[in-house]
Amino acid sequence: MKVAVLGYGTVGVGVYEMLREAKGLEAGPVLVRPGKDNEPFKVTDMAAITGDPSVGAVAEVMGGVEPAFSYAMAALKAGKHFVTSNKALVAAKGVELNRTARENGVSFLFSAACGGGVPILHNLARAAETDEILSVGGILNGTTNYMLDQMQSKGMDYAEALKQAQELGYAEADPTADVTGLDALRKIMLACAVAWGVLPKSGLLNEGIDSFTAADVNDIAARGRVCRLVASGKRAPDGRISAYVEPVLVRVGDAESAVQKNFNMARYEGKCAGSIALIGQGAGRYPTASAVLRDLSGICVGEAAMFPADCVEGEADNASESHAYYVRLPKACAGALPVAEVLSDGEELRVLTKEISVKQMHEIASSLRADGRAVFFAAMRG
Numbered sequence: 001m002k003v004a005v006l007g008y009g010t011v012g013v014g015v016y017e018m019l020r021e022a023k024g025l026e027a028g029p030v031l032v033r034p035g036k037d038n039e040p041f042k043v044t045d046m047a048a049i050t051g052d053p054s055v056g057a058v059a060e061v062m063g064g065v066e067p068a069f070s071y072a073m074a075a076l077k078a079g080k081h082f083v084t085s086n087k088a089l090v091a092a093k094g095v096e097l098n099r100t101a102r103e104n105g106v107s108f109l110f111s112a113a114c115g116g117g118v119p120i121l122h123n124l125a126r127a128a129e130t131d132e133i134l135s136v137g138g139i140l141n142g143t144t145n146y147m148l149d150q151m152q153s154k155g156m157d158y159a160e161a162l163k164q165a166q167e168l169g170y171a172e173a174d175p176t177a178d179v180t181g182l183d184a185l186r187k188i189m190l191a192c193a194v195a196w197g198v199l200p201k202s203g204l205l206n207e208g209i210d211s212f213t214a215a216d217v218n219d220i221a222a223r224g225r226v227c228r229l230v231a232s233g234k235r236a237p238d239g240r241i242s243a244y245v246e247p248v249l250v251r252v253g254d255a256e257s258a259v260q261k262n263f264n265m266a267r268y269e270g271k272c273a274g275s276i277a278l279i280g281q282g283a284g285r286y287p288t289a290s291a292v293l294r295d296l297s298g299i300c301v302g303e304a305a306m307f308p309a310d311c312v313e314g315e316a317d318n319a320s321e322s323h324a325y326y327v328r329l330p331k332a333c334a335g336a337l338p339v340a341e342v343l344s345d346g347e348e349l350r351v352l353t354k355e356i357s358v359k360q361m362h363e364i365a366s367s368l369r370a371d372g373r374a375v376f377f378a379a380m381r382g
């Protein structure tokens with residue numbers, strides 16, 4: 001199958017190189033911006049791809065919602081299979097792409113959009129066909145895991161850890177989506193849709209690591225804990241779906257505490273299968289390209305979809321999920337929280353809360369911050 005590639009950046013170059021070596025696949029034209037078509041295989045007009053009957057599949061690795069969405073729709077309507085690494089595209093338009101692919105009898109796969117090289121969605125999609133998926137989640141953002149690891153194992157401060165993540169190519173020039181948890185949130189949205197056929201588009205909550213400081217590191221370490229940024233998705237027995245991202249204090253020795261550097265640990269729990277966790281490279285040229293190639297070779301053996309046929313957009317409900325939190329906040333604000341224990345006193349307090357809903361905790365932090373207060377919070381595990 002001849003594959004056209006949209007975008008020739010970090011992932012695009014890897015996909016093109018791997019296609020040239022892959023069994024059963026052939027490297028086709030590569031779409032680049034006008035003026036960048038400096039090699040014979042590069043084209044600048046999407047119509048040259050949709051109108052080429054020898055192209056069987058399109059791999060989109062450009063990023064962003066537009067023009068990626070228009071190009072995806074054009075490819076699907078032209079009868080080309082469509083594979084993407086673009087979580088922003090699938091989180092925004094996945095339901096429509098799934099429907100259009102099915103109407104046109106072609107495949108729509110996006111393994112690389114969640115977990116990079118870690119084949120979580122591929123496995124989850126197959127498991128969801130025969131097992132009841134109870135929860136999905138894990139460490140889904142390598143940039144923030146790298147930063148947290150450097151801060152906690154090397155004593156770096158936040159700015160230094162971010163600078164190093166950027167120098168190593170893990171963080172974008174604009175790292176906002178990573179450090180605020182938005183990138184991980186988009187990934188958990190996709191995992192929810194694969195697991196339960198509902199792509200949650202509202203009611204979502206994301207707390208990142210941008211409030212985490214070296215002082216927090218010391219205090220947490222003294223309590224035998226490690227901070228990780230964890231995405232969670234769950235379906236309650238009544239069908240409501242929760243989906244959120246927040247820092248979690250795991251115990252030293254818990255599986256997440258061993259996930260170092262820019263690695264991901266993606267997991268799901270099946271009613272019959274139990275808990276499955278996959279650890280590996282969540283980003284980078286070749287790990288991500290390998291996930292794109294895995295989808296393409298899956299298409300060659302009939303793999304068609306990750307979202308179920310009746311997948312719809314829906315709402316997340318994070319009011320019924322609850323746990324205790326570790327919180328640093330100004331002493332004057334302690335009344336905002338149901339405090340179970342004061343861990344350390346001073347101008348700033350460190351407290352453990354009673355069990356409260358995820359929605360309530362995120363709302364309290366955001367209203368305190370709206371008043372200019374500095375707050376860090378993390379869920380307590382175990």
Ligand SMILES: NC(=O)c1ccc[n+]([C@@H]2O[C@H](COP(=O)([O-])OP(=O)(O)OC[C@H]3O[C@@H](n4cnc5c(N)ncnc54)[C@H](OP(=O)(O)O)[C@@H]3O)[C@@H](O)[C@H]2O)c1
Nearest residue numbers: 007008009010011031032033061062063085086283284288
């Ligand atoms: N990098 C990773 O490790 C990784 C991991 C998992 C998923 N992803 C996802 O994979 C996608 C690509 O990421 P990346 O890191 O490869 O980004 P990148 O290095 O910025 O590459 C994107 C490429 O697409 C080109 N492009 C953008 N819009 C275009 C257009 N309209 N027409 C033609 N070319 C266009 C860009 O050209 P210009 O440079 O001229 O703008 C650039 O060469 C994103 O959706 C990202 O979220 C990346």
